[in-house]
Amino acid sequence: MALIVAKFGGTSVADVTKIKGAAMKIAREVERGHRVAVVVSAMAGVTNQLVEYCNQVDKLHDTREYDVVVASGEQITSGLMAMTLQKMGVKARSWQGWQLPIVTDDVHSKARIAEIKTAELLKSLHAGEVAVIPGFQGMTEDGRVTTLGRGGSDTSAVAIAAALDAERCDIYTDVDGVYTTDPRIVPHAKKIDKISYEEMLELASVGAKVLHIRSVEIAMKKDIPIQVLSSFEDHVGSDLPGTLVTREEDIVEQQLVTGVAYTRDEAKVTLLGVPDVPGVAAKIFSPLADAAVNVDMIVQNVSPDGKYTDMTFTVPQADLPRAIQTIKALKELKYRELQTSDTVAKVSVVGIGMKSHSGVANTMFKTLAEKSINIQVISTSEIKISVLIEQDYVELAVRSLHAAYGLEG
């Protein structure tokens, strides 16, 4: 008997029939003798509708009231899921974010979980009741409704699993696992059976949309294995389906490169002819941080003459107008020219094996060169290499790299 948390995304609970399908999976875990806490998203489309209402009222709406409005989507699903389980003869009740409570900070619309009180919840679970908890929701210390940001239900699930010291957290979604790359670009991409938290974190942050990045951070910190599963397939109990996100040590056969990810949501900013003097980087990036511009890759070339240098960095496309505005307002910053582009893409290869193997970067550069794809910016971490290229080449780059690292099925 184990305690497990199972989370169902919006497409997995899109209507009453789908909710029944999800409930059957939970019922099976209960039959196996497990204690189960279920975390549910809003029915597909509901959150979008609610956000749309808020934007119709005012694009600059009060995020406290936005949270009140959008949190109701998950509330609806939680009640329906509890009813559906009961109808199957499974004891169940719903727990709203404020009922447990799930305490968060007061950064409304993208709150972070501070604490989850589990005393009442554990009592109910040990009495054999399935707990149905709306994802995405929280409550501030002083009792206002909060939400965790889009995709936040994954985070709810893993945080609840951590608070309950659960054996694992099952994330049921509309894909059957994490793939070596986007199957829409490489049809023969392979499902990854096991992946480390660190790799998943890098993949999540560079555009593999299976898991919310915060959920992986919490899973890594608290060591909660995440099993990503399709809610539309029937899994045989003994076989390990989907993708298991777990500790590096638990993965016996390590691949050099685990996956290739990409994102088109990038914009490039280049400042030509910036004086090459100490403190110039701070002069640029402090104001950008103050303006909440999320700077990602940064490259500063060595200046040939020791006087002027070129500075390039990337930001999410949505932040580009604010980045330009901020830079143009910098009275003290001298530069010759400001160039921007929003037709760039970032391609990344990720693999824990890189830590101990050289040559991974070289394979990447060689492969792209063979296809005449120009690399504009490079950034690396211990287990990731990212390059910025023209957006037109993104499919070609992903396909070539996927093949070059032997990831094909």
Place this chain on the structure above:
Amino acid sequence: MALIVAKFGGTSVADVTKIKGAAMKIAREVERGHRVAVVVSAMAGVTNQLVEYCNQVDKLHDTREYDVVVASGEQITSGLMAMTLQKMGVKARSWQGWQLPIVTDDVHSKARIAEIKTAELLKSLHAGEVAVIPGFQGMTEDGRVTTLGRGGSDTSAVAIAAALDAERCDIYTDVDGVYTTDPRIVPHAKKIDKISYEEMLELASVGAKVLHIRSVEIAMKKDIPIQVLSSFEDHVGSDLPGTLVTREEDIVEQQLVTGVAYTRDEAKVTLLGVPDVPGVAAKIFSPLADAAVNVDMIVQNVSPDGKYTDMTFTVPQADLPRAIQTIKALKELKYRELQTSDTVAKVSVVGIGMKSHSGVANTMFKTLAEKSINIQVISTSEIKISVLIEQDYVELAVRSLHAAYGLEG
């Protein structure tokens, strides 16, 4: 400066544009220097959709989870209304049922309000914030979500007005007041300017759907004047628009008859040849009460031979199958024959003036006789006379009575 409560029904907040219209009415009250608590229903159609989901899962769903699902409709409107007021420059915040809290009993799906805590609410109101409160919602002592039954937002509004000791409670709806009868039957029906709580109670209970009956009960008990208004018309401040529901003493010109109401939702049950012995009524009506059959009118004729009598009563149409089942299961009850009909209607004339005037009943009987409408059952209260007739004659009866009592415009 006064403290007022304003309630907007589902059609008055059906979309973002209508919510803006409602918010403008509130903003005007704020400009006049009033403190305002706003009670909102779910957007028109939302509650029906949520109830439909619950019934799709299970017609015999857990009412605790039903309450979780349907309470979210009002939550959505409350957040949107608070945002809309803010957009107009009016300070506002939403308060969910559990945040105040509005404490109810635990009869889920038709809970009754036990207590409304107002300390935090009053602090906010006195700080100049408009309080936006979802109607229909409550919370049990042990923190489960409850709802007050369909139409319960009226009750929320009046109960909040009572708890806040408000000067009045404005109920904005899709009609512009209470009429002497249904304008669909009598196009020249007059809007009633003032009506007593008692009369409104009788009218509400016999089918005038403007106000939820519980709300009138609370208003009468706590003496909170209710102003029924159209949310789609622009009211001039000084003139008293709509219908004021208030104390009898505050109504100077009392009509003999205030209004004519009707309901088609009636079924008649007749037991022929029941032994005329003491205790026989209890033998019939106790089991019906236990089966939650809502018995309304009861008539027992004097038995001609002193041995057998006939017993007739009415129940809501939905309760008829359960009533028949209950009676047939009564082993100890002897009767010759069980007759039922669901093609009956109840027509009532209501007026506080009846208390001091005779002849009102006689006018009713004479008028119906002149139209050859057969009266099947009669019941009376101090301020109401109701008759049961064949449903086919309901329009004719209402029209004739409306004219006979001089209610035409």
